[in-house]
Amino acid sequence: MFDDLNDIYSVFWADLRNLKRHWQPTVAGSLVLPLLYLAAFGYGLGRNTTIYGVSYLTFVIPGIVALTAFSTSYEGSSFKLQVDRIFYQSFDELLLSPISLGSIVAGKSLIGLIRGLISAISIILVGVIISPMLMISPLFIFVLIVSCFVFALFGVFVALVIDSHQRMSTFNNLVIVPMTFLCGTFFALNQMPDAAKAALYTLPLTHSSECLRASALGQPFPWLSLMALLGFGLIFFVGSVVALKKASV
Amino acid sequence: MKEFVLTENLTKRYGNVAAINELNLSINQGEVFGFLGPNGAGKTTTIRVMTTLTKPTSGSVQIGGFDVVKNALKVKKVIGVVQQHLSFDRDLTIRENMEFHARLHHLRPTERKRRINDLLDYVELSEFADRMIETLSGGMKKRAAIVSSLLHKPQLLFLDEPTAGLDTQSRRRLWDLIRQLNTDGTTIFLTTHYIEEAEALCGRVGIMHHGQLISLGTPMELRKQLGLVTVETLVDNKKTHYQYFTDRSAANLYAQSLPPETKTVIVRDSNLEDVFVEKTGEKVGDT
Numbered sequence: 001m002f003d004d005l006n007d008i009y010s011v012f013w014a015d016l017r018n019l020k021r022h023w024q025p026t027v028a029g030s031l032v033l034p035l036l037y038l039a040a041f042g043y044g045l046g047r048n049t050t051i052y053g054v055s056y057l058t059f060v061i062p063g064i065v066a067l068t069a070f071s072t073s074y075e076g077s078s079f080k081l082q083v084d085r086i087f088y089q090s091f092d093e094l095l096l097s098p099i100s101l102g103s104i105v106a107g108k109s110l111i112g113l114i115r116g117l118i119s120a121i122s123i124i125l126v127g128v129i130i131s132p133m134l135m136i137s138p139l140f141i142f143v144l145i146v147s148c149f150v151f152a153l154f155g156v157f158v159a160l161v162i163d164s165h166q167r168m169s170t171f172n173n174l175v176i177v178p179m180t181f182l183c184g185t186f187f188a189l190n191q192m193p194d195a196a197k198a199a200l201y202t203l204p205l206t207h208s209s210e211c212l213r214a215s216a217l218g219q220p221f222p223w224l225s226l227m228a229l230l231g232f233g234l235i236f237f238v239g240s241v242v243a244l245k246k247a248s249v
Numbered sequence: 250m251k252e253f254v255l256t257e258n259l260t261k262r263y264g265n266v267a268a269i270n271e272l273n274l275s276i277n278q279g280e281v282f283g284f285l286g287p288n289g290a291g292k293t294t295t296i297r298v299m300t301t302l303t304k305p306t307s308g309s310v311q312i313g314g315f316d317v318v319k320n321a322l323k324v325k326k327v328i329g330v331v332q333q334h335l336s337f338d339r340d341l342t343i344r345e346n347m348e349f350h351a352r353l354h355h356l357r358p359t360e361r362k363r364r365i366n367d368l369l370d371y372v373e374l375s376e377f378a379d380r381m382i383e384t385l386s387g388g389m390k391k392r393a394a395i396v397s398s399l400l401h402k403p404q405l406l407f408l409d410e411p412t413a414g415l416d417t418q419s420r421r422r423l424w425d426l427i428r429q430l431n432t433d434g435t436t437i438f439l440t441t442h443y444i445e446e447a448e449a450l451c452g453r454v455g456i457m458h459h460g461q462l463i464s465l466g467t468p469m470e471l472r473k474q475l476g477l478v479t480v481e482t483l484v485d486n487k488k489t490h491y492q493y494f495t496d497r498s499a500a501n502l503y504a505q506s507l508p509p510e511t512k513t514v515i516v517r518d519s520n521l522e523d524v525f526v527e528k529t530g531e532k533v534g535d536t
Contacts, residue, residue: 006355007353010349010352010353011353013348013349013352014338014341014345014349017340017341017345017349018338018340018341021340022340080340084338088334088335088336088339089332089334089336090335090336090337090338090339091336092302092330092332092336093336093337093338093349093350093353094353095301095302096300096301096302096325096328096330096336097325097350097353097354098322098323098325098326098353098354098355099322099353100322248301248302248303248304
């Protein structure tokens with residue numbers, strides 16, 4: 001167990017080193033879009049609107065936190081991994097080292113987790129200043145950590161399964177971008193038709209949005225969604241290990 | 250000498266194409282073995298299978314007594330690999346890349362630091378240790394890649410086209426490094442397009458073609474099989490014709506018997522390039 005943790009940190013070490021060197025542009029870049037969403041949807045469109053007894057601004061902030069956690073964690077673990085694997089082929093360095101595939105997957109996801117947390121916490125800080133009603137409880141922090149980890153594993157999985165930059169770009173346009181808007185980030189899913197709602201519950205960001213919003217607004221907590229989120233994490237982890245095994249066939 | 254690499258009927262198929270076809274090969278501890286062949290011959294696939302990156306379709310490979318499929322982690326501990334493409338992280342310095350490699354191979358912090366400094370000194374890269382990889386010349390990158398792969402003291406080093414694209418000085422410097430590593434006890438498995446490199450470094454060479462090992466032996470043995478002396482003649486100012494002879498007197502007799510209008514007659518020692526061309530039907534560099 002200790003050896004595995006050591007291996008996971010060793011895999012993470014190179015990405016951490018890189019983040020330390022470039023942390024300012026990396027963090028600043030990941031904050032631009034969420035802050036624009038906050039300005040456009042929160043202040044621009046929803047300033048005078050209330051939903052479920054709270055202002056739309058208060059309602060939308062947990063969704064934007066979920067969106068930030070999702071996009072930054074996913075991009076943080078997928079982009080460099082795919083470039084290193086396909087373009088530079090430097091990912092072979094990991095495959096040639098005497099560590100387990102599980103440690104490689106976990107280690108490569110940690111950079112997404114850390115980047116997602118940094119960006120999401122920055123948005124939370126902005127959020128609690130402009131909307132003091134938000135409750136940042138231990139449960140909220142726990143869900144945020146789980147969300148970032150699951151989304152980072154999702155990024156690792158996608159980077160290992162998709163074999164070209166072109167397909168990656170297509171996948172991002174067809175799946176990732178719609179997810180950021182539709183998974184309960186900017187509106188409550190109750191407003192959606194049943195079929196659309198059922199489809200959206202098959203996506204991890206929906207469950208993350210519901211959990212973060214419920215804990216931030218003091219609503220009944222959707223424990224089933226938390227279980228679903230953990231289930232997605234397990235699926236992405238196992239899927240990534242299988243993808244690595246298949247890569248050597 | 251003790252056998253360190255052993256392949257038995259090793260086969261790797263991609264669909265109906267056999268990238269490696271029933272390869273039987275053994276390499277002894279302490280050897281420098283050269284693997285030659287045109288592009289697509291199966292050299293890189295063979296290295297990928299031997300280094301656990303690709304699974305064979307059938308047959309087996311034992312490295313240091315460990316099966317590459319069943320004991321992949323143990324195999325990874327005894328091998329070092331320098332791939333044709335640099336497997337360095339472009340966002341890290343040389344020292345950081347070496348530290349990353351050392352961490353992945355479980356070196357303790359004090360040993361890590363000592364080995365990195367020693368190896369950087371060994372290839373005279375200490376003053377460049379904290380520079381980003383992309384700022385170095387091709388020769389420096391290769392030297393850094395080789396010593397990085399030595400951090401965990403592998404018994405067998407795979408070098409895939411180690412001097413491809415390097416200038417003559419850098420290439421000769423790397424040859425000295427490879428010789429030194431071998432003198433220090435490292436077994437070396439080398440693929441190359443440069444025939445003179447194989448002649449300069451390798452105790453034995455194997456020639457691979459269409460996934461099959463078509464020739465195996467010392468450079469001298471292979472030259473003897475072909476004929477130690479070559480006569481080159483230019484026919485119709487267009488095509489060079491090669492004839493091989495067991496000794497120089499037979500070659501000279503043949504050269505003197507040629508009609509006077511035959512142009513550019515050269516009598517010389519045959520070399521591995523002649524063997525390669527005759528066996529594969531392809532000229533080195535055409536591949």
